[in-house]
Amino acid sequence: MLPPLLKQVLDNFNFDVDPDLTPEQNTEEVIKSAALLSGAIAVEPLPFADILLITPVQAKMVLHIGKIYGFDLTPERAQDVAKELGMTVAYGMAARQVMRGLAKIALPVLGGLITAPAVYGWTFALGRMAEQYFDRKRQGLPFSDRERAQVVQEAKRSTKRVLPSASDFGDLAAELRRRAQDREQAAGTATQTPNDDTQSQSRH
Template sequence: MLPPIVSQIMDNFNLDVDPDLSAEENAEAVIKNAAILSGAVALEPLPFADLLIITPLQAKMVLHIGKIYGFDITPERSSEIAKELGVTVAYGVAARQVMRGIAKMALPVIGGVITAPAVYGWTFALGRMAQAYFENKASGSTFTQAEQRQVFQEAKSQSRRVLPSSEDFSDLAAELRRRAEERQKNMGQTSGNTSKGEIDQH
């Protein structure tokens, strides 16, 4: 069973576009939000969280960026685009995911702390790739592999400059976990009240 923080994160990551911001500013916001949320998930002591949780979050980021640039793509298509871009720039990513999963099984807390910055950087770079992909698509241009590699390298450098502190990741994970547990508790109380009402009617 996946931790409650997962549903809380996915629910909080909405697809609203702020009309007062430019497409670039909207994309900037969603990329940073997705990156730090992915980093927060990485702190959860769940082996292979990258494969089970972060991948859907990254696909939702791509879906959101597509919407910002006027493309209403399906969730399935967003996953395909994330994979297409990911294959181009992330040689060996599967191996890294496996190694991080093993680290979490052996040392859950330490594994998460080590993983969070890496996951943040990878998600940030993928977001930049998606942004460039849709910008090119909107202008009718092609997004060559050489351009993809350049965008990825620049994004990696930028992600290091804006990388949140370990405390930021921990605080966000703790707050999301608190909200998820609170919601779960409220749902349990609602379910209990419903059952009691059904019993009283009989």
């Protein structure tokens, strides 16, 4: 189930830079989309598997933000940048990942709904970090640890104002699951059809 779900998640996070919007407005759309998707993934009752799904979403978010500010990154480089910036907001993340996994084992749906806001906030903060990173890089300015910490604190305050409801996370998770199942069924049908044709031809 993981590969179709991962593909469905990434397909729902396609982004083109809108020339009619400012870099800040474009970035806002990317960050909120990535954070909502990450929160929806956390709702899924897949113990520890959300780590495998959330990381690609966060890397793709960084790639898009880099594009907005004029930097064309490879997916690998985007993932490296995400890891580099993530070190600033990663305090306690390992423990929280374990607790999320254990919660999903004990209370699959409830555990996901409880942790979705934390995952949303974590991704939102990482997006804000990437925004400042590329903006300063474009201007040839440094991005000190103190400045990074300030961005994280501001992101925490902003998250409280824009945090979606539990039903928003649950509804999106259900929709992603449905589309992933449809994709998997369609792929299975497409695989069977050529074999049926081959068998039919061999009988003639």
